[in-house]
Amino acid sequence: MAAIAPFHVMALLARAKELEAAGRSIIHMEIGEPDFPTAAPIVRAGQRALSEGRTRYTAAAGLPELRQAIGGHYRDRYGVEVPTRRILITPGASGALQLATALLVGPGDRVLLADPGYPCNRHFVRLAEGEAVGIPVGPATAYQLTAELVERYWDERTAAVLLASPANPTGTVIPPQALAAIISTVEARGGRVIMDEIYHGLVYDTSLQTALAYSDQVIALNSFSKYYGMTGWRLGWLVAPDDCVGAAEKLAQNLFLAASTPAQYAALAAFLPETRAVFEQRRREFQARRDFLLPALRKLGFDILSIPDGAFYLYADCSRFTDDSYQFALQLLEQSGVAITPGIDFGNHSPERHVRFAYTTAIPQLADGVERLKRALAA
Amino acid sequence: MAAIAPFHVMALLARAKELEAAGRSIIHMEIGEPDFPTAAPIVRAGQRALSEGRTRYTAAAGLPELRQAIGGHYRDRYGVEVPTRRILITPGASGALQLATALLVGPGDRVLLADPGYPCNRHFVRLAEGEAVGIPVGPATAYQLTAELVERYWDERTAAVLLASPANPTGTVIPPQALAAIISTVEARGGRVIMDEIYHGLVYDTSLQTALAYSDQVIALNSFSKYYGMTGWRLGWLVAPDDCVGAAEKLAQNLFLAASTPAQYAALAAFLPETRAVFEQRRREFQARRDFLLPALRKLGFDILSIPDGAFYLYADCSRFTDDSYQFALQLLEQSGVAITPGIDFGNHSPERHVRFAYTTAIPQLADGVERLKRALAA
Numbered sequence: 001m002a003a004i005a006p007f008h009v010m011a012l013l014a015r016a017k018e019l020e021a022a023g024r025s026i027i028h029m030e031i032g033e034p035d036f037p038t039a040a041p042i043v044r045a046g047q048r049a050l051s052e053g054r055t056r057y058t059a060a061a062g063l064p065e066l067r068q069a070i071g072g073h074y075r076d077r078y079g080v081e082v083p084t085r086r087i088l089i090t091p092g093a094s095g096a097l098q099l100a101t102a103l104l105v106g107p108g109d110r111v112l113l114a115d116p117g118y119p120c121n122r123h124f125v126r127l128a129e130g131e132a133v134g135i136p137v138g139p140a141t142a143y144q145l146t147a148e149l150v151e152r153y154w155d156e157r158t159a160a161v162l163l164a165s166p167a168n169p170t171g172t173v174i175p176p177q178a179l180a181a182i183i184s185t186v187e188a189r190g191g192r193v194i195m196d197e198i199y200h201g202l203v204y205d206t207s208l209q210t211a212l213a214y215s216d217q218v219i220a221l222n223s224f225s226k227y228y229g230m231t232g233w234r235l236g237w238l239v240a241p242d243d244c245v246g247a248a249e250k251l252a253q254n255l256f257l258a259a260s261t262p263a264q265y266a267a268l269a270a271f272l273p274e275t276r277a278v279f280e281q282r283r284r285e286f287q288a289r290r291d292f293l294l295p296a297l298r299k300l301g302f303d304i305l306s307i308p309d310g311a312f313y314l315y316a317d318c319s320r321f322t323d324d325s326y327q328f329a330l331q332l333l334e335q336s337g338v339a340i341t342p343g344i345d346f347g348n349h350s351p352e353r354h355v356r357f358a359y360t361t362a363i364p365q366l367a368d369g370v371e372r373l374k375r376a377l378a379a
Numbered sequence: 380m381a382a383i384a385p386f387h388v389m390a391l392l393a394r395a396k397e398l399e400a401a402g403r404s405i406i407h408m409e410i411g412e413p414d415f416p417t418a419a420p421i422v423r424a425g426q427r428a429l430s431e432g433r434t435r436y437t438a439a440a441g442l443p444e445l446r447q448a449i450g451g452h453y454r455d456r457y458g459v460e461v462p463t464r465r466i467l468i469t470p471g472a473s474g475a476l477q478l479a480t481a482l483l484v485g486p487g488d489r490v491l492l493a494d495p496g497y498p499c500n501r502h503f504v505r506l507a508e509g510e511a512v513g514i515p516v517g518p519a520t521a522y523q524l525t526a527e528l529v530e531r532y533w534d535e536r537t538a539a540v541l542l543a544s545p546a547n548p549t550g551t552v553i554p555p556q557a558l559a560a561i562i563s564t565v566e567a568r569g570g571r572v573i574m575d576e577i578y579h580g581l582v583y584d585t586s587l588q589t590a591l592a593y594s595d596q597v598i599a600l601n602s603f604s605k606y607y608g609m610t611g612w613r614l615g616w617l618v619a620p621d622d623c624v625g626a627a628e629k630l631a632q633n634l635f636l637a638a639s640t641p642a643q644y645a646a647l648a649a650f651l652p653e654t655r656a657v658f659e660q661r662r663r664e665f666q667a668r669r670d671f672l673l674p675a676l677r678k679l680g681f682d683i684l685s686i687p688d689g690a691f692y693l694y695a696d697c698s699r700f701t702d703d704s705y706q707f708a709l710q711l712l713e714q715s716g717v718a719i720t721p722g723i724d725f726g727n728h729s730p731e732r733h734v735r736f737a738y739t740t741a742i743p744q745l746a747d748g749v750e751r752l753k754r755a756l757a758a
Contacts, residue, residue, distance in 0.1 A: 006629045010439075038434040046641065047426045055417040055611045060389075091470050091613065094635045102506070123633045127481070129508055232434045232640030234470065234613075250385045254502045256473045260639050261611030262425065 062089025441468025
């Protein structure tokens with residue numbers, strides 16, 4: 001338990017709520033949750049499911065219709081055939097991450113991952129009795145692992161490499177050729193790639209291919225939370241290689257029995273054309289926010305050296321202003337009412353020099369936040 | 380992974396569905412899920428939550444109103460004060476079990492539990508790097524642990540004892556004095572009790588006190604699935620001792636972020652008087668089923684030596700008919716269309732001599748099942 005760090009942003013969020021309760025105006029740029037409500041067709045499908053009494057357990061692998069719809073999504077969006085039997089529905093991407101690490105990681109096994117990165121990844125590896133090896137990454141590789149880095153850090157204890165594209169906290173992506181190169185490097189060494197694609201769909205000046213296009217040995221995971229806007233429903237999925245499917249189902253039965261049934265029925269509506277139109281409109285709105293916030297922060301003196309092509313985060317070097325980003329974030333909250341996430345939540349590689357801005361709030365609020373930052377930094 | 384057993388009943392259930400798809404009539408006495416739909420006030424509350432856009436993440440510990448409502452439930456039902464801060468909402472009792480074992484069990488720690496028992500318990504202990512020690516129990520102790528058994532099996536590596544009352548697969552309960560004695564025995568040795576109360580409420584000729592009445596060091600867990608009839612919603616809760624609350628929240632953040640938000644809003648309606656009236660009517664129906672099935676099975680020659688006071692299971696010695704309960708169950712399914720669960724799913728203590736009957740189907744179906752059994756056993 002001592003190895004599991006809390007999210008520091010939670011303490012900050014709690015303080016932000018206290019200040020709000022006391023009447024202060026707070027600009028929230030700390031929250032990794034889109035501000036849009038779940039799209040209406042999904043909500044209606046959820047209500048219909050409840051009317052029809054869809055409240056009993058599904059099979060551990062999930063609702064067959066939803067697994068098929070996800071297979072259709074891989075076909076339509078990526079041109080990749082993924083057999084339904086390899087697709088498992090999970091309680092959020094959290095459930096998928098836990099399955100993936102439990103499947104691939106044994107006692108003492110090492111898993112390579114980028115530092116900075118999503119903090120829970122390290123903890124899931126630890127819970128599987130493995131060791132997460134954070135590889136320091138920076139602007140030179142767009143904060144992503146490369147085949148060369150994987151080669152350099154690989155040793156006989158390494159079992160897997162965990163990639164995320166687009167990534168949290170940096171929003172950067174792995175270009176297709178680089179992704180293919182990492183996968184073949186890992187597989188040539190007898191290892192496996194765990195591919196986090198939970199921000200797929202939320203990309204701006206580029207397009208992404210799923211890692212499943214390059215290998216059927218990859219474990220890919222995705223979520224209905226981000227692009228699909230279903231955070232609180234807690235629904236995600238896992239694509240397992242054929243040799244892992246049986247073990248994945250067995251583990252899912254034991255760990256969580258099944259994902260939420262009403263959520264699974266609701267998610268069927270996520271693949272309708274009218275719902276995709278809502279998602280695409282929101283994607284354009286996120287892009288407009290990024291295109292506003294990125295130059296505005298740079299102008300204030302934050303260094304953002306890699307173009308964040310996706311997700312809804314900007315990871316900024318704040319060393320022009322502070323050598324303690326946690327205190328910096330606390331002070332901005334207290335004095336200016338701007339909530340951001342300190343680097344410490346994302347790893348050990350220079351966290352004190354970095355903060356994360358989330359553009360999960362509308363442009364007028366972002367503009368207000370930038371003005372507040374400007375005054376605070378001039379003071 | 381190899382240490383994680385599949386549920387054998389799943390293979391049986393799959394075969395039952397194949398037979399049904401081919402037109403055969405199957406009597407389902409294998410399923411641990413009530414046949415009642417979720418009560419109407421809960422469904423309505425879920426639909427209202429969706430209309431109101433309650434689809435974003437809650438805090439990791441859960442919706443404050445729901446935690447308070449559960450505190451009120453302990454006050455009203457058991458006369459026990461449980462501070463809201465100690466109550467965490469989880470994705471099903473599965474989530475609560477995983478939290479409880481991760482909190483209390485370290486590498487090499489031993490956890491004592493009854494054999495037969497709920498199979499996932501052993502696996503959660505294993506996932507926490509501990510060792511589950513199944514203690515063979517039988518009719519002499521109503522298939523439950525006792526203070527004396529705990530004393531006998533306790534050693535310096537033992538960290539915790541896991542109890543379930545009413546229990547799966549036996550339906551038996553731990554009487555109040557025996558429960559208090561176990562708890563004080565465990566705590567005198569510096570250990571902790573994990574108390575599974577997921578079938579509380581579903582008791583028939585007796586009434587139960589929560590383990591929280593005897594000690595505030597117990598970790599108690601409960602579920603909205605059984606008495607509250609919300610299986611597919613995946614919602615449960617955990618009551619942690621004060622010294623574990625911080626770690627439990629941290630772990631919940633990492634493992635699953637939060638439980639389903641629409642489910643949490645829906646569950647608020649579970650504590651309304653009109654909803655309780657529905658639950659109580661269903662409890663009486665379960666009691667009527669038990670009172671029908673128990674003597675009928677005994678008359679056929681199944682030995683059921685401990686009165687099952689709760690849950691919706693009968694655990695029967697079938698050694699008069701077979702020395703291989705798994706083959707026996709398969710044969711009954713194929714030849715008579717009666718689906719039951721073989722003992723192998725519940726542990727290593729004479730599983731080949733036992734089967735579990737679930738009375739999660741209405742009396743006319745149960746009566747049909749008994750008739751089919753009668754013909755099969757006479758053949």
